[in-house]
Amino acid sequence: MWHSFEGAFQEHGPPPLRSSRFPAGLPGLKGLHAIKLRAADRLYGYMRKLIKQLQLAHVICTVENPLTNLLWETSYWTDVHKATDPYYCELRNCMFGGKRQKRTCPASNSSAVMSLNILCDGQHEHAPWSINNGVFDTALEAEYTQFLPQRWLQPSLSQLQVNTSCPMSLNMPKS
Numbered sequence: 001m002w003h004s005f006e007g008a009f010q011e012h013g014p015p016p017l018r019s020s021r022f023p024a025g026l027p028g029l030k031g032l033h034a035i036k037l038r039a040a041d042r043l044y045g046y047m048r049k050l051i052k053q054l055q056l057a058h059v060i061c062t063v064e065n066p067l068t069n070l071l072w073e074t075s076y077w078t079d080v081h082k083a084t085d086p087y088y089c090e091l092r093n094c095m096f097g098g099k100r101q102k103r104t105c106p107a108s109n110s111s112a113v114m115s116l117n118i119l120c121d122g123q124h125e126h127a128p129w130s131i132n133n134g135v136f137d138t139a140l141e142a143e144y145t146q147f148l149p150q151r152w153l154q155p156s157l158s159q160l161q162v163n164t165s166c167p168m169s170l171n172m173p174k175s
């Protein structure tokens with residue numbers, strides 16, 4: 001599962017480096033902002049190359065980012081979208097052990113990802129978004145909750161077993 005931290009600050013943090021009008025980067029960025037943008041672009045370029053290779057090798061891969069992240073609007077992701085025709089799912093972190101109602105979007109070349117499409121049921125309290133000692137809560141919520149990888153792993157493994165014509169056990173040494 002691929003995760004980019006760049007977009008975690010877009011809703012509640014420092015000024016964004018991109019916009020929907022300028023997904024490749026705001027005009028006139030200089031200094032540290034320009035360096036951060038180039039670093040993110042290098043990461044996105046590597047992501048695009050890696051995912052295309054995985055797609056050709058029929059390997060399940062998933063990209064997870066905040067739903068509102070502008071990664072989804074970049075040319076890097078447009079290329080990935082064309083190459084993989086992914087499934088897009090929307091979930092709320094609070095339903096997977098998160099303290100806040102963060103809107104997260106895993107996109108995958110496997111339909112199994114749709115098992116994570118779980119929105120908030122409203123049966124719990126949400127922690128507020130705030131800044132503590134200069135640290136944005138979005139940074140805390142960027143970490144995966146304990147339950148999200150667990151909930152994602154099982155359907156992925158199930159689909160692997162369905163798609164594998166040769167049972168994996170045949171390749172294992174007999175004990």
Ligand SMILES: [Zn+2]
Pocket residue numbers: 092094095100101120121122123124126
């Ligand atoms: Zn909730």
